[in-house]
Amino acid sequence: xxxxxxxxxxxxxxxxxxxxxxxxxxxxxxxxxxxxxxxxxxxxxxxxxxxxxxxxxxxxxxxxxxxxxxxxxxxxxxxxxxxxxxxxxxxxxxxxxxxxxxxxxxxxxxxxxxxxxxxxxxxxxxxxxxxxxxxxxxxxxxxxxxxxxxxxxxxxxxxxxxxxxxxxxxxxxxxxxxxxxxxxxxxxxxxxxxxxxxxxxxxxxxxxxxxxxxxxxxxxxxxxxxxxxxxxxxxxxxxxxxxxxxxxxxxxxxxxxxxxxxxxxxxxxxxxxxxxxxxxxxxxxxxxxxxxxxxxxxxxxxxxxxxxxxxxxxxxxxxxxxxxxx
Amino acid sequence: xxxxxxxxxxxxxxxxxxxxxxxxxxxxxxxxxxxxxxxxxxxxxxxxxxxxxxxxxxxxxxxxxxxxxxxxxxxxxxxxxxxxxxxxxxxxxxxxxxxxxxxxxxxxxxxxxxxxxxxxxxxxxxxxxxxxxxxxxxxxxxxxxxxxxxxxxxxxxxxxxxxxxxxxxxxxxxxxxxxxxxxxxxxxxxxxxxxxxxxxxxxxxxxxxxxxxxxxxxxxxxxxxxxxxxxxxxxxxxxxxxxxxxxxxxxxxxxxxxxxxxxxxxxxxxxxxxxxxxxxxxxxxxxxxxxxxxxxxxxxxxxxxxxxxxxxxxxxxxxxxxxxxxxxxxxxxxxxxxxxxxxxxxxxxxxxxxxxxxxxxxxxx
Numbered sequence: 001x002x003x004x005x006x007x008x009x010x011x012x013x014x015x016x017x018x019x020x021x022x023x024x025x026x027x028x029x030x031x032x033x034x035x036x037x038x039x040x041x042x043x044x045x046x047x048x049x050x051x052x053x054x055x056x057x058x059x060x061x062x063x064x065x066x067x068x069x070x071x072x073x074x075x076x077x078x079x080x081x082x083x084x085x086x087x088x089x090x091x092x093x094x095x096x097x098x099x100x101x102x103x104x105x106x107x108x109x110x111x112x113x114x115x116x117x118x119x120x121x122x123x124x125x126x127x128x129x130x131x132x133x134x135x136x137x138x139x140x141x142x143x144x145x146x147x148x149x150x151x152x153x154x155x156x157x158x159x160x161x162x163x164x165x166x167x168x169x170x171x172x173x174x175x176x177x178x179x180x181x182x183x184x185x186x187x188x189x190x191x192x193x194x195x196x197x198x199x200x201x202x203x204x205x206x207x208x209x210x211x212x213x214x215x216x217x218x219x220x221x222x223x224x225x226x227x228x229x230x231x232x233x234x235x236x237x238x239x240x241x242x243x244x245x246x247x248x249x250x251x252x253x254x255x256x257x258x259x260x261x262x263x264x265x266x267x268x269x270x271x272x273x274x275x276x277x278x279x280x281x282x283x284x285x286x287x288x289x290x291x292x293x294x295x296x297x298x299x300x301x302x303x304x305x306x307x308x309x310x311x312x313x314x315x316x317x318x319x320x321x322x323x324x325x326x
Numbered sequence: 327x328x329x330x331x332x333x334x335x336x337x338x339x340x341x342x343x344x345x346x347x348x349x350x351x352x353x354x355x356x357x358x359x360x361x362x363x364x365x366x367x368x369x370x371x372x373x374x375x376x377x378x379x380x381x382x383x384x385x386x387x388x389x390x391x392x393x394x395x396x397x398x399x400x401x402x403x404x405x406x407x408x409x410x411x412x413x414x415x416x417x418x419x420x421x422x423x424x425x426x427x428x429x430x431x432x433x434x435x436x437x438x439x440x441x442x443x444x445x446x447x448x449x450x451x452x453x454x455x456x457x458x459x460x461x462x463x464x465x466x467x468x469x470x471x472x473x474x475x476x477x478x479x480x481x482x483x484x485x486x487x488x489x490x491x492x493x494x495x496x497x498x499x500x501x502x503x504x505x506x507x508x509x510x511x512x513x514x515x516x517x518x519x520x521x522x523x524x525x526x527x528x529x530x531x532x533x534x535x536x537x538x539x540x541x542x543x544x545x546x547x548x549x550x551x552x553x554x555x556x557x558x559x560x561x562x563x564x565x566x567x568x569x570x571x572x573x574x575x576x577x578x579x580x581x582x583x584x585x586x587x588x589x590x591x592x593x594x595x596x597x598x599x600x601x602x603x604x605x606x607x608x609x610x611x612x613x614x615x616x617x618x619x620x621x622x623x624x625x626x627x628x629x630x631x632x633x634x635x636x637x638x639x640x641x642x643x644x645x646x647x648x649x650x651x652x653x654x655x656x657x658x659x660x661x662x663x664x665x666x667x668x669x670x671x672x673x674x675x676x677x678x679x680x681x682x683x684x685x686x687x688x689x690x691x
Contacts, residue, residue, distance in 0.1 A: 042467070086670035090677075095406055095467050097670035099615055100662050107658030108354070114653040115358035121653065244471055251468060289487070295479035298472040302454070305464035305472075314465070 013272050014156045019230070020275075021268030022160075022167040023048070023222045027246035028253065028260045029174050030218035036178065036255055037211030038191035038317040039087055042098035043079065044219055045243025046105035051076040051223025053109040056123040056234035057116070059130045065228050068130070069163075072227075073220030079105070080216030084209045091321035102243070110236050121236035123227070132161040132229040161229035163221060168261070170218065175257040187211055191315035194322040204322050219243075248301035255315060267297045330683040336622060340668055342675045344620070347663035354659055360651050372644025373637040379644070381511055381526020386610075387636030388528070388593045391535040393614025394632055395542050396587035398623040402546060403579040404559040409455060409470025410587040411611030412477030413448040417588025418595045419484060420447025422602035425502040433530075436506040440596050441534070441589070448588020449581040451477060456580030460573040466580075474611075485604050497604040508597040531593035535632075538586060539625040545582075546625075555579050587611060609658075613639075616661050619669040635661070 027044045034041040051072035059068025079101050086097035110121035117123055137158035144154040178184040190197045190207045198204050226242075227234045249267050253259035273280075274293035281287050329335075352362035373383045393410045400407035407413075424443035430436035455469035484490075485497035493500075511528040515521075546552035558565040558575045566572055594606050617635055621627030642657030667675075 040467075042471070082666070085674075086666070090671055090673040092670040092672055093406075094670075095408070096615070096619065096665060099408065099612065100666035100670055103612065103658055103662030103665060107655040107660075107662055110655035111354065111653050111659055112358060114655075115651050121655070241475065244475065247468065248472060289483050291479040291483040291486075295476045298475045298479075302458070302464075302469055302472050302476075305462070305469055306458050307462045307464065 009276075011151060011155055013269070013276060014152075015159075016272035016276065017265060017269045018156065018160060018164060019268075020271040021264045022164040023225050023230070023242055024246050024249055024264035024267055025167045025261060026163075026170060026218050026222035026225070027243055028249045028264050029170055029257065030215040030222070031247055031250045032174065032253075032255055032257065032260055033187070033211045033218070034215040035250065035318055036191045036315055037187050037208050038194060038315055038320065038322070039083070039208055039212055040094040040098065040319045041083065041212070041215055042095055042247060043083055043101035043243075044215075044246055045239050045241065046098075046102035047076040047079045047216060047219035048223035048226065048243055049102075049105040049109055049237070049239040050079055051220040052227040052238055053105075053113060053123070053223075053234045055224035056126065056227035057113075059126055059228055060124050060233070063128070063130050065126075065129060065131055068228055069221065069224040072224040073217050076220030076223060077213055077216035080212045080219075084212040087321065088205055088208050088212070091323065094319055094321075106237060109234070113234065113236075121234075123234040126228060126232045130228075131232050132163065132225075134159045135162055135165070161225070163225040163229055166221060167225075171257055171261045174260075178257065183210075188315075191317055194317050198322075198324060204324075208322075245297050248297050251301055251314075252304055254313070270294075270296050330680045334679060334683060336627075339672070339676050339679055340620060340622065342679070343667040343672065344664065346675070347660065347667045350663050351656070351660045355652065355656070358651060360649055365645060365649060365652060365656075368645050368648045369637065369641025372648075373640040376523065377521070378523035378526050379640060381523055381528040382640040382643075383633070383636040384511075384532055385526065385528045385593070385598070385636070386639040387632040388532045388535045389590050389610040390613050390617045390632035390635045391539060391629060392589040392593070393587050393611050394617030394621060394628040395538055395614075395625065396583045397614045397618035398621065398625070398628055399542060399546070399555070399586060400579055400583040401618055401623045402552075402559045403555045403575060404562075405456075405459070405576065405579060405583075406467050407452065407470055407580065407583045407587075408467050408615065409452060409473050409477075409584075409611070410614045411607055411609070412470070412474035413451045413584040413587040414590040414607045414611050415474075415477045415481050416451040417444040417448035417584075418591040418602050418606055419481070419489075420444045420588065421591040421595045422489065422499050422502075425506045425596060426499065429503045430505040432505055433508050437508065437530075437592070437596070440506070440592060444588040444591045445585035448586075448591075449584040452580040452584025452587075453577065456577045459580075460576035481604050485602065489602065491601070499602040501601045502596070506596065507600065508592075510597075527598040529593065529597040531589075531597045534589065534592060536629070538589060539629050542586070543625040551578065587614070613661060616665045616669075619665060 027048060031041055031044055054075040055068040055072030058071035059065045083097050083101060086092040087094040113121045113123055140154040140158035143150045178188060186197060186202055186207055190204055194204045226238050231238065245267055249260060249263035252263040270293055274290050278290040279287045355362040355365050373379050396410050397407055420443035421440050424440045425436060451473060455466050455473055458464040458469055459466040482497065489499050491498055491500040508529040508531065511526055512522045512524045546556060554570045554575055557568065558570055562572060590610055595602050599606060613635055617628055617631040620631035638657050638660055642654050645652050645656060646654045
């Protein structure tokens with residue numbers, strides 16, 4: 001393998017990493033908003049799946065992918081609303097609510113999809129304006145011939161579907177909202193110490209609902225990406241555990257936006273490696289099995305959780321329903 | 327006493343929740359243009375209308391008793407073990423290793439060892455999350471989720487590697503020795519002159535499940551350890567003050583929970599499939615959560631809830647044949663709604679019911 005070959009392989013890996021990370025980033029930020037406000041959300045997976053289904057069907061029926069995305073976001077927000085009702089209004093168990101919603105999404109998408117399209121839960125293939133296409137960033141073709149940097153700009157940074165750029169733009173936006181706005185300050189406070197927020201005369205219920213709904217929007221976009229960008233249509237269980245990987249990334253990122261980007265890029269990279277190079281041979285000595293690369297995000301998260309490599313401290317009031325003193 | 331009567335707490339509220347779940351499920355069926363009452367009838371007759379149907383229903387119920395008990399034991403210590411799926415899968419490896427190690431002559435000889443193998447492997451898969459929760463404070467829900475995925479990867483690695491049957495394309499082991507086959511209900515009952523469908527996979531593991539239910543009841547309410555588990559679940563600080571070792575209780579409870587989840591592999595891997603297949607758990611670990619919630623974490627309630635969920639699973643298969651417009655995943659929707667209403671939205675029903683009882687009492691007094 002010569003140097004240009006290696007460079008090409010690296011470019012391919014980087015390109016795939018970005019494509020695989022985008023969904024994780026969106027879902028991870030969704031979890032971040034929710035958990036920073038004190039509401040655990042293991043229903044990221046279900047929300048994405050439900051959104052993927054609705055985006056695909058609406059995009060197919062209307063022929064307009066943006067309508068599809070809106071439908072996906074709306075569906076995901078309905079799930080968020082249920083999660084909010086269960087965990088905020090009725091002070092139920094947030095984890096159980098999340099489990100239920102994940103189940104509901106797995107079942108409902110296939111039942112309804114099968115009843116409508118008779119393709120075993122799949123939706124018809126999207127084409128033309130009903131799905132997203134690659135965007136070529138300005139000057140990408142012009143700069144392609146610049147050595148080294150040109151191809152990186154033209155093939156790795158440019159040439160992705162719109163939602164990829166939305167995902168990466170959402171990271172600094174989330175940071176700004178959390179750390180530079182009054183809303184963000186209150187949101188972080190309500191996840192750490194809801195009593196103090198309540199004492200200040202701010203509604204804990206409204207703040208938490210807002211956070212949960214924002215999570216719904218982000219999961220909605222993530223789900224729409226799966227069925228209208230990554231694939232051309234919905235397939236059963238197409239979220240394939242990404243919601244849980246995003247959850248793992250959130251812990252890895254210690255509930256911080258830019259760390260979240262780093263964590264999701266890392267997990268995206270692991271995904272790309274297991275896709276592109278299933279069995280890696282280490283110096284001719286032994287093979288690293290593909291299952292190990294696939295399991296690595298989970299293993300790393302357990303190691304982080306165990307506190308062996310820096311401690312991940314979740315928001316203090318996370319998972320606890322807030323009961324106002326009378 | 328500012329409380330509603332016990333029967334309302336234990337039966338009325340769960341019953342209303344269940345009805346709500348079924349009403350919403352019925353609406354889903356209605357929305358896809360089918361008759362919900364017809365669907366219910368197909369599910370009931372499909373799961374109870376023949377010995378074959380009953381055999382399948384009880385076979386699935388056996389699985390759910392194991393996983394439901396596993397979740398419930400952990401619930402009593404206020405631990406949410408969401409890892410039954412992974413623990414059962416890894417326990418399958420234990421079962422398979424035991425059964426492949428010897429050419430077992432008799433099932434009654436093989437079964438105790440297979441149970442030990444399953445219990446050890448299932449418990450081992452619960453040990454690390456338990457230890458991390460107890461010692462390092464890492465949230466058991468997240469670690470058990472992670473261990474589900476790691477377990478799935480481990481299964482994939484072993485069943486495509488050293489444990490793989492070289493004669494097939496599938497990720498599975500070679501068949502277990504003939505002698506390790508567990509007697510099915512057909513084989514047990516036919517010498518007595520009772521004819522039970524031969525196809526039904528119900529086997530002696532059902533009795534093991536019932537024994538586990540009694541055992542869990544005895545453990546929780548009749549032993550010192552059970553008392554400590556429940557005390558720890560009620561109040562960790564009080565339990566600590568009473569001299570109960572938090573680390574010890576957390577780890578032991580999760581070991582029991584993992585071992586119980588692992589028993590599922592006796593029913594499925596040893597009893598039904600006769601070899602280890604990669605995806606044999608098929609979501610039963612998660613159904614255990616619904617079963618434990620529905621059964622209020624009491625073994626008797628869990629046995630009843632398992633029967634209900636066994637009926638749902640078997641009835642769902644029948645539904646797929648008789649009403650092609652409704653796919654099998656309808657069962658998943660019903661399960662999800664039951665978890666949602668009984669588990670997460672419980673207060674939606676409980677609060678109004680409680681208020682109603684208080685008002686009635688006030689009027690009397």
